[in-house]
Amino acid sequence: MNRHTLILSLLLATAGCSTAQPLIVTAPRPAPAARVPAPAPDETEAARGPDTRREPAFPPPAMEVRPLPPPATPVEPPPQTAPASVALLEQSRSQRAAGSLTAAASSIERALRIDPNNAELWLELGEIKLEDDDPLQAEQMARKALTLAGGDRVVAARAERLLARAASCARGGC
């Protein structure tokens, strides 16, 4: 008797043939009820007297004099850049050369997580955006790089060039 005929004959003769055993299926428990949120401030709040409350004590007259943090050191020249950023920058450039702009942008984003104040990385991302037909983001990345350039004229000049190219691309004159 082949397997299928046997199954069919069994179908006709079937009764529940399994013995009971500890169950393998349990219906999931319901999720715990969420806490009832506190009421949001009402409309009248705007008309009420606002914050007039105690905040920490007035500082002692003799203040500790601290200068503001020293300005961030310029990110160029590259030797100051972390080897990890350099490696990712190189990876991005080869991805870009191979035509994979998405991967190239992704590598720069990864580098920026490690080295967010590196103006060169922002410029690189801006140039990728420009190549990817996104002059608006190219411009924004150039602006961001400019805020991080500090006194670095090389970076500033590169950012200005990117700004100009992005502007002309935005006008359709790429």
Place this chain on the structure above:
Amino acid sequence: MTTRRKRPAAKKKTARKKAPARRTRARRARRGSFFSGIIGLAVVLGLAGVVGFATYAALLGVEVSREFEARRWDVPAQVFATPLELYPGRRLARDDVVAELRRLGYREAAAADRPGRYRTRAGALDVVTRAYRYGAEEEPSRSVSIEFEGGQVARVIDASGSELPLLRFDPLQIGSVFPVHGEDRLILEPSEVPPLLIDALKAVEDRRFDQHLGIDLKGVLRAAFVNLRAGEIRQGASTLTQQLVRSYFLSNERTWSRKLREAVMALALELHYEKDELLHAYINEVYLAQDGARAIHGFGLGSQFYFGKPLAELELHELALLVAQVRGPTYYNPKRHPERALARRNLVLEQLAEQGIIDPADARAAAARELDVLPEAGRAASYYAAFLGLVRRQLYEEYPRDELERRGLQVLTTLDPAVQAAAESALARELDAIQANRENAPPLEGAVVVTNPHNAEVLALVGSRKSGYDGFNRALDARRPIGSLIKPVVYLAALESGRYTLASPIDDAPIEIQLENGQTWLPKNFDDRARGIVPLARALAESLNMATVRLGMDVGLEPIADLLMRLGLEQRPRPYPSLLLGALGLTPYEVAQIYNSLANGGFRTPLKAVRAVVSEDGERVQRYPLEIMAAARADDVYALNTALVQVMEHGTGASIRRALGSDLTVAGKTGTSDDLRDSWFAGFTSDRLVVVWVGNDENRPTGLTGATGAGRVWSSVLRAIDTMPYTAPPPPEILLTWIDFDTGLATEPTCPRAVQIAVPRGEEPPFARACGDVRPRPGVQIRRFFRRAFE
């Protein structure tokens, strides 16, 4: 009742006996045709029954096959945290890295000889990473040594002895977007299933799996015999196929019709599919644990759930425990009933040895081991409830539910497990400490949001003191008045107006505001004292209300509301005067959005929790790329941020700054709402923004200011995370200069009340005659300076 009923029945019988003989004869005459009729009817009914049953069986067959096909690869989207990256210079000590590896389920061993194992040495760590796919990128397993110096990663050296610039680990799976009915699973490919598991399942659950046809009559008899002899249930006779069917239809009722249905479906499955297909489906389907609302199905997820590591890395005693769970994850729950679980596990080991599947000596060694399941805290899934809530919200905006719940998408998120752990424990610990010191205080709750301001990635989100549970997500849903957290926006609007610098004087004197409803509003300072004329920098640092209202009314409410929108607020607030002191209800997440734009130097980027969504095969990737938008002039934001540094150095944030106990430069602002109901703190370093809210769910006064409540949590978070001091290069048109904190006049850095601020070039304040002198040195700029301020 019973007797009364009997009597009429008895009467009937007697009546029947008295029936006329005539009728009996007639019946006898018809008997032949009567019997043939009965037979005919029986045949008809029998045929109808066969047809009916066949139809029933066929329908069940279709139903179960459809379910089988649908569920075969039905896998909820898996959600991953951001992967750990190590590189020379990363400020992580060896023990920090070990903590991260343990979170990933890596185990310490005498030798790092296979993926998922590490070994610690003095100042170094040897580890074999797991192979994985992150998005479209495949990473192989690597054997590396990581060397540490001075609390930093010094070198990462691979097996060939060369230094790696960067090493990325497999990302932690933090949960999945499982369907409403709560089933979560992680589908294993046939190649990922260890042969031992297959042998063990057959040996323990269904010895005749390879021979039977879905139901096992011999097995039933054998099980009955074995159980009878043992006096306990040692063997069941439900085949794996029957268990699979039962698992599909989530039914526990023990009725004959259910058993019939199950048996018919099991036979139908056997008819349609091969044995190995059924076994593989079973391995991915069987129910193994319950985690709150989430039902853990399949051995892939079961392994992650109980042991925090992939199935392939399980040791014999761990694998045996999983197999033991098949019989009843509730009854044999290793956390609640460890002794039962242990006994069942060891029975499994014994059976495997008896059947020659494993060596008896190995079985004995494994039986001597602990259960080794993860402690409650190590559980990945619901542990990140608040963050997963955010991920779901962002995903449901773009993906149909069905796609998220069934298509096996991989969701790559921005969560940093170390930062999340730091934020959770800081909130819980500080609120416990605050509560312990105050009697009769209303129960405190809190929320924390941590971002990387440069790309607006949300690194951590805590929605409650008890962070491991689903519940009210205060980070996203508690909308509370932000109090003085609004002030930086008022001051930034003032700088944008071009009529003020941080040195400009503003009068902190009583002010009356006529409201639209005819009432008069008289804002007051926290201590009811007026400071008189102060520079903007001090008014902000000390959070002076009267000065701020005067400034805001002069700048205008509309520009301030506009600026809030530019910085990332989605709904335009009503431009009431009380907006100037923060009578505006926002969630911690919305506050984080606004402050992120400040911390990012004036660039707005929508906060994001999802980096990419990848299809199951890794082929299609939906990325959410980094996009920024200049929202305010970089010069103005730079100047404002220097003032926010002074808040922390000399103002309302000074106690929080001191509590940091390090030289970490930070920028931030306290916020307190009416009657001390809400305590806020928002502040940032060069690469982290942290927003904290502390309050009471019933909106009762807490007695906490921004500094004593949220600020305390904030400094505790900052102490625990890896971050760099706040710093930014001054824009070319901006000058850093020293002023007297009381007068705003330029002064020598050595004067006792000198603070450094940023002003636009050409707008420098006049020099004071001496330290603390209110009179400026004579000069042409004086008149211009004061005229500008009081115009």
